[in-house]
Amino acid sequence: MKTIEVKKPSGYATQIGPAHPALKEPVMFSLDIEGERIKKVDFVPGMAHRGVEWMGMRRNCIQTMYLAERICGICGITHSISFSRAVEQIAQIQVPVRAHYIRSIVGELERIHSHLLWAGVAAHELGFDSAFYLAWRVRENVMDLLEYLTGNRVHYAIIQIGGVRRDIVPDQFPRIEESMKFFEDAYAKLAAVFLDDTTVQMRCRGCGVLTYDEARELCPVGPTARASGIKKDVRIDHAYAAYGDIELEYQTPDLLTGEVRGDVYDRIITRLLEVKQSIGIVRQLLAMLPDGPLLAIPKPAVLLAKLKGAAGEAVGRHEAPRGEVMHYVRLEAGKDEPAAWKVKASSYSNYLSWIPMMEGEQIADIPIIAASIDPCISCTDRVALVRPDSRQILTKEELHRLSVEKTRRIQASLVK
Amino acid sequence: MNATALLLTVAGTIGMALFGLFAGLWFTGIDRVLAARMQARIGPPVRQPFIDLSKLLVKQNVVPANAIPWLFNGAPLLALASAITILLYIPMAALPGLPVLGLQGDLVLIMYLLLIPGLAMVAGGLASGSPYATIGAQREMVTMIAYELPLASTVIAFAWKLAQMNVANPFSLSTLAATPIWTLVGPVGFMGLLLLLATMILVVPGELGRIPFDAPEAETEIAGGLLVEYSGRNFALFSLSLAVKTIVVTSLLVALFFPWNLTDFVAISCCPYLASAANAAFFLLKLFVVLFFSVTLVRISVARFRITQVVDVYWKVLGALSIVGLLLVMVDAYVR
Amino acid sequence: MPFPMVPELLGSLFKKPNTNPFPAPQLPPTVTGLLEQVGQGKAQLNPPVAVPPKLRGKMTYNRETCIGCKLCLKVCPAHAIDFIEGAKKIRIFVSQCIQCGQCTEICPKNCLALSDEFLNANHDRYADALIVD
Numbered sequence: 001m002k003t004i005e006v007k008k009p010s011g012y013a014t015q016i017g018p019a020h021p022a023l024k025e026p027v028m029f030s031l032d033i034e035g036e037r038i039k040k041v042d043f044v045p046g047m048a049h050r051g052v053e054w055m056g057m058r059r060n061c062i063q064t065m066y067l068a069e070r071i072c073g074i075c076g077i078t079h080s081i082s083f084s085r086a087v088e089q090i091a092q093i094q095v096p097v098r099a100h101y102i103r104s105i106v107g108e109l110e111r112i113h114s115h116l117l118w119a120g121v122a123a124h125e126l127g128f129d130s131a132f133y134l135a136w137r138v139r140e141n142v143m144d145l146l147e148y149l150t151g152n153r154v155h156y157a158i159i160q161i162g163g164v165r166r167d168i169v170p171d172q173f174p175r176i177e178e179s180m181k182f183f184e185d186a187y188a189k190l191a192a193v194f195l196d197d198t199t200v201q202m203r204c205r206g207c208g209v210l211t212y213d214e215a216r217e218l219c220p221v222g223p224t225a226r227a228s229g230i231k232k233d234v235r236i237d238h239a240y241a242a243y244g245d246i247e248l249e250y251q252t253p254d255l256l257t258g259e260v261r262g263d264v265y266d267r268i269i270t271r272l273l274e275v276k277q278s279i280g281i282v283r284q285l286l287a288m289l290p291d292g293p294l295l296a297i298p299k300p301a302v303l304l305a306k307l308k309g310a311a312g313e314a315v316g317r318h319e320a321p322r323g324e325v326m327h328y329v330r331l332e333a334g335k336d337e338p339a340a341w342k343v344k345a346s347s348y349s350n351y352l353s354w355i356p357m358m359e360g361e362q363i364a365d366i367p368i369i370a371a372s373i374d375p376c377i378s379c380t381d382r383v384a385l386v387r388p389d390s391r392q393i394l395t396k397e398e399l400h401r402l403s404v405e406k407t408r409r410i411q412a413s414l415v416k
Numbered sequence: 417m418n419a420t421a422l423l424l425t426v427a428g429t430i431g432m433a434l435f436g437l438f439a440g441l442w443f444t445g446i447d448r449v450l451a452a453r454m455q456a457r458i459g460p461p462v463r464q465p466f467i468d469l470s471k472l473l474v475k476q477n478v479v480p481a482n483a484i485p486w487l488f489n490g491a492p493l494l495a496l497a498s499a500i501t502i503l504l505y506i507p508m509a510a511l512p513g514l515p516v517l518g519l520q521g522d523l524v525l526i527m528y529l530l531l532i533p534g535l536a537m538v539a540g541g542l543a544s545g546s547p548y549a550t551i552g553a554q555r556e557m558v559t560m561i562a563y564e565l566p567l568a569s570t571v572i573a574f575a576w577k578l579a580q581m582n583v584a585n586p587f588s589l590s591t592l593a594a595t596p597i598w599t600l601v602g603p604v605g606f607m608g609l610l611l612l613l614a615t616m617i618l619v620v621p622g623e624l625g626r627i628p629f630d631a632p633e634a635e636t637e638i639a640g641g642l643l644v645e646y647s648g649r650n651f652a653l654f655s656l657s658l659a660v661k662t663i664v665v666t667s668l669l670v671a672l673f674f675p676w677n678l679t680d681f682v683a684i685s686c687c688p689y690l691a692s693a694a695n696a697a698f699f700l701l702k703l704f705v706v707l708f709f710s711v712t713l714v715r716i717s718v719a720r721f722r723i724t725q726v727v728d729v730y731w732k733v734l735g736a737l738s739i740v741g742l743l744l745v746m747v748d749a750y751v752r
Numbered sequence: 753m754p755f756p757m758v759p760e761l762l763g764s765l766f767k768k769p770n771t772n773p774f775p776a777p778q779l780p781p782t783v784t785g786l787l788e789q790v791g792q793g794k795a796q797l798n799p800p801v802a803v804p805p806k807l808r809g810k811m812t813y814n815r816e817t818c819i820g821c822k823l824c825l826k827v828c829p830a831h832a833i834d835f836i837e838g839a840k841k842i843r844i845f846v847s848q849c850i851q852c853g854q855c856t857e858i859c860p861k862n863c864l865a866l867s868d869e870f871l872n873a874n875h876d877r878y879a880d881a882l883i884v885d
Contacts, residue, residue: 012547014547014548020639021639021640022639036551036723036724059829060826060827062827062829062854063827063828063829063854064829065829066829066830066850066852066854067829070850123719126719126720127627127628127630127634127719127720128718128719128720128757129455129716130454130455130716130717130757130760130761131719131757133455133456133457134455134757134760137456137770140770144801144804147803147804147807148804151804151806151807151808151853151866152807152808152851155850157808157851157852157853157854165853165857166806189756189760192753192756193756193757193760196753196754196756197718197719197754197755197756197757198718198754198755199628199718199719199720199721200719202719202721202725203719203720203721203722203725299858300827300854300857300858301823301858304826304827362722362723362724363551364631364634364720364722364723365722450765452769453764453765453769454761454762454764454765455761455764456764456767456769456770456771457769457770457771458769458771458773458777458778459769460778461778713758713761716757716761717755717757717758717761718755718757
């Protein structure tokens with residue numbers, strides 16, 4: 001009798017998520033594990049989908065601005081800036097220079113805020129709660145500063161199509177400088193705690209590696225790419241707002257340690273270096289702040305009328321704390337609402353780098369690796385379809401097919 | 417055993433159990449408040465563990481569908497009972513009547529008994545029917561195997577030294593309490609004992625499942641690990657067993673390394689019970705100091721280790737240090 | 753320094769905690785009991801952290817000057833403004849309002865403004881305190 005070889009499946013399959021203490025937002029990782037080693041990982045996003053683009057296409061552009069800001073709490077202004085850049089390109093509105101500077105200053109303050117938040121979350125994933133509290137205590141300072149400048153700690157509502165809604169007056173400069181000094185002192189403490197601590201080094205060095213070649217293939221953006229040595233930054237490559245007026249350097253880990261390994265530790269280094277860079281940028285821009293109007297079209301009613309008559313399509317980009325954010329907007333003449341609005345959040349480009357990072361690592365490292373790309377799943381989830389009668393999670397093949405169909409539809413409508 | 421002795425033993429057991437529970441919960445509360453203040457927070461009131469306990473006791477006790485009910489419900493009881501049992505063998509502050517079962521038990525018995533709460537947690541975890549609990553149970557078993565090495569080296573060092581000095585019952589804790597080990601060794605042995613003390617201070621967080629050795633219960637990795645399916649009364653019993661185990665392990669450390677009493681330094685002879693009360697208070701103070709340095713300060717200063725790093729630290733680093741300590745104690749006897 | 757957090761932790765032990773104990777440092781036995789005591793003057797609530805000027809808080813509305821032009825409705829992102837047909841005035845639902853202040857900018861009569869009131873929590877979405885008219 002012929003014996004049949006049955007390959008016993010080794011290991012077991014488990015999943016982390018969608019709801020899990022390691023994840024700040026719902027995403028599902030399905031893992032094939034042997035002992036404590038991960039053999040295969042796949043992830044299923046789409047659980048934080050809220051229909052933001054659908055809502056945006058039923059509101060006029062000024063209303064959609066605030067909706068865009070609420071795509072994310074941590075990187076709210078990046079979505080506002082991207083959206084307004086897209087609309088300004090279509091309607092051919094020239095933003096005054098002072099407004100550009102204020103946008104950049106608030107954008108950099110938000111970067112400091114976001115990186116400090118991330119540092120705290122990463123420390124919490126490692127079980128290092130004291131560093132979590134320390135980073136968030138420092139972050140309270142930038143939130144108070146943003147509240148002082150814009151009127152709210154999150155969702156600053158400072159961007160308007162054609163400029164900014166609030167000014168930064170010289171009376172406010174001393175308060176900003178006070179904060180920058182605080183951050184410089186705090187930076188030394190944070191760098192010591194996050195980079196010199198023995199246990200952090202033991203956990204993060206050599207863990208979750210994304211090599212330069214893997215990064216070239218998968219095209220991540222932001223600190224995830226820069227930590228692997230890829231020199232990519234929208235503020236330098238395609239300078240916009242006030243970034244063209246200052247000298248910026250790509251923040252890669254070799255600026256601190258002299259070498260690039262692309263592991264979690266390198267990502268910590270990259271983000272800390274970016275905080276330092278942002279402090280410098282805010283100071284520079286504040287010193288160079290030119291006089292001038294704040295809005296290209298001061299009266300909102302006039303702005304609405306102009307936007308109603310605008311037609312065309314454009315892409316607005318911004319270097320968010322997580323990488324490049326793109327908003328595609330298409331306006332049609334005679335309609336208040338955008339005819340099309342597509343958001344490509346930065347985490348969308350970074351997701352796929354999870355797979356090479358996690359394979360071969362232990363379960364214990366999943367939270368810190370997941371957190372190391374700074375995922376903002378609320379920004380990213382535009383891909384689940386919920387029809388009234390059925391629920392459907394789209395697979396990659398279906399998504400690709402739908403995306404190609406949509407491109408064909410958009411191209412066809414342009415030809416018309 | 418005649419009737420009065422039996423009655424006294426039972427009363428002593430109940431007393432020790434109550435002491436273990438109350439003192440354990442109080443010290444847990446103090447640990448939480450101190451940790452909070454060190455992290456620049458206000459923290460909960462000191463009696464928070466009691467509030468948590470009363471809340472847990474009124475919550476629903478959920479037994480998962482694919483758990484093994486008798487083991488799932490029995491494991492917390494076993495953990496608590498075994499933790500209280502160990503308390504009956506540890507001398508505390510030369511108070512009359514303690515340890516309750518003193519003459520029958522010794523260090524080797526305590527080492528065996530210390531395994532039981534951990535094994536009960538492992539059994540409970542494996543009986544939970546959840547993959548997270550299974551991973552947690554595996555990690556707890558590995559952690560227990562890991563910290564046995566430094567613990568055993570310490571016990572061997574003590575017993576060897578006492579046997580070498582021809583002290584009767586070298587493994588007995590009462591003997592150890594009566595003869596502080598530091599007085600028996602010279603400078604070389606002193607270094608050895610310091611190394612053993614350092615390793616034992618780091619064995620305590622492993623025994624109690626605190627950071628950096630809390631891989632079995634890692635909250636952010638496996639959502640609570642072994643205890644993920646436990647709720648209500650069962651979870652309350654596990655928390656109590658952890659509180660009692662805190663008292664057990666710190667008392668053990670104090671009994672081994674710091675067995676002095678207040679009356680050894682300060683003569684208190686005015687009232688009959690003042691001496692005992694002072695000794696008891698001094699004992700609690702010693703427990704607090706050990707708890708602060710081994711649990712509170714350590715758990716807020718560092719990140720959590722992976723399970724492979726737990727084994728590395730306990731075997732390679734602390735194991736090596738403890739063996740060196742043991743050898744130094746042995747060498748000391750021949751040098752003098 | 754292999755464990756840089758330790759000096760920071762030991763130092764914090766002797767400093768005041770960073771937490772602002774608003775409204776009370778610990779949870780009271782019952783919240784309603786504490787509020788009653790405050791009402792009777794027997795207990796005090798700690799104040800919140802001071803807010804900056806121009807904080808974007810609860811809406812205020814000057815009914816007399818409003819002309820009912822409906823421009824604010826056009827521009828409200830949250831659809832928080834209700835138009836009252838007969839009186840030609842508006843009503844703002846604070847529970848829906850996102851406090852962006854866009855309506856204050858477009859109003860031709862400047863009858864809308866954002867105050868700095870932020871303690872607006874309430875059990876009832878449509879409580880009187882949460883409807884501005």
